[in-house]
Amino acid sequence: MNQDQPTPQGSSYPPGVSTGQMPMRPVFRPYVTYVLIGICVAVYLLQFATYNLLQVDIPAAIGVKDNTLIMAGQFWRLITPIFLHSVTNPLHIVFNMYALFAIGPTLERFYGRWRYLILFMVSGFAGNVMSFMFTQSPSLGASTAIFGLLGAEGVLIYQNREVFGSIARRALTQVVIIAAVNMIIGVTIPGIDIWGHIGGLIGGTLFAWFGGPLLRRQELIQTNAVVNVRSRREVIIAGTAVFALFFFLTIAVIFINKG
Numbered sequence: 001m002n003q004d005q006p007t008p009q010g011s012s013y014p015p016g017v018s019t020g021q022m023p024m025r026p027v028f029r030p031y032v033t034y035v036l037i038g039i040c041v042a043v044y045l046l047q048f049a050t051y052n053l054l055q056v057d058i059p060a061a062i063g064v065k066d067n068t069l070i071m072a073g074q075f076w077r078l079i080t081p082i083f084l085h086s087v088t089n090p091l092h093i094v095f096n097m098y099a100l101f102a103i104g105p106t107l108e109r110f111y112g113r114w115r116y117l118i119l120f121m122v123s124g125f126a127g128n129v130m131s132f133m134f135t136q137s138p139s140l141g142a143s144t145a146i147f148g149l150l151g152a153e154g155v156l157i158y159q160n161r162e163v164f165g166s167i168a169r170r171a172l173t174q175v176v177i178i179a180a181v182n183m184i185i186g187v188t189i190p191g192i193d194i195w196g197h198i199g200g201l202i203g204g205t206l207f208a209w210f211g212g213p214l215l216r217r218q219e220l221i222q223t224n225a226v227v228n229v230r231s232r233r234e235v236i237i238a239g240t241a242v243f244a245l246f247f248f249l250t251i252a253v254i255f256i257n258k259g
Helices: 031-054 058-063 067-071 090-111 113-134 143-159 167-188 194-211 232-258
Strands: 215-219 224-228
Touching (some): 090 113, 113 232, 143 194, 194 232
16 A cells, blocks of 8 residues: 555545645654564664673563463463564564564554554464464564554455545555465465464454444545544454454463363
């Protein structure tokens, strides 16, 4: 989707409307995306420092997805891997932060900051839960959340295809191709947590379907404004339900393994 089109949450304008048809609006700043990138970079620098000075990646030791420790009750390890990356492979964080910078601002503009943050966290959590369920290998990385953003972008385009008009099909096709290519890469290249990607995609898609923006046109005198008619209550219910679903799956796996 074109990130240059000014379409913030609330009264805004759909893609395809020229700037000559609308009043000028303040430039949208995707602060949540910037903060998330900043946190990941700061944590990576701490990882790098402790690994080189102490020969131990302390943040990863505390927060990596480790099935044995999660089984022992360290449930934060289903969230903290979102902000950790491989200290021995700088391309890991470079690619993830580039993807977050490319996808995040558009979604943050449409979702609004707090709803976008919920999307990011729920997606990452869902991805780590799926990884916990289906692979024993430790894992870390923001890609679980990023795949959730990708799924949410597809839902945003599909559910609001009448508002987006002629660009909707092309944009949706691009999202599907990107997701498919990344899934194929995850299957063919060793060391990539494909289950984490699948879980993030599922979690982000579910939240977006039930809690993402529903845009409707408002016929005004000079322009067609667009408003989000999804209520805050629906967003809270969607976020809580998706989180509860994957938390229940975690507890179920623990119970089955211990039984």
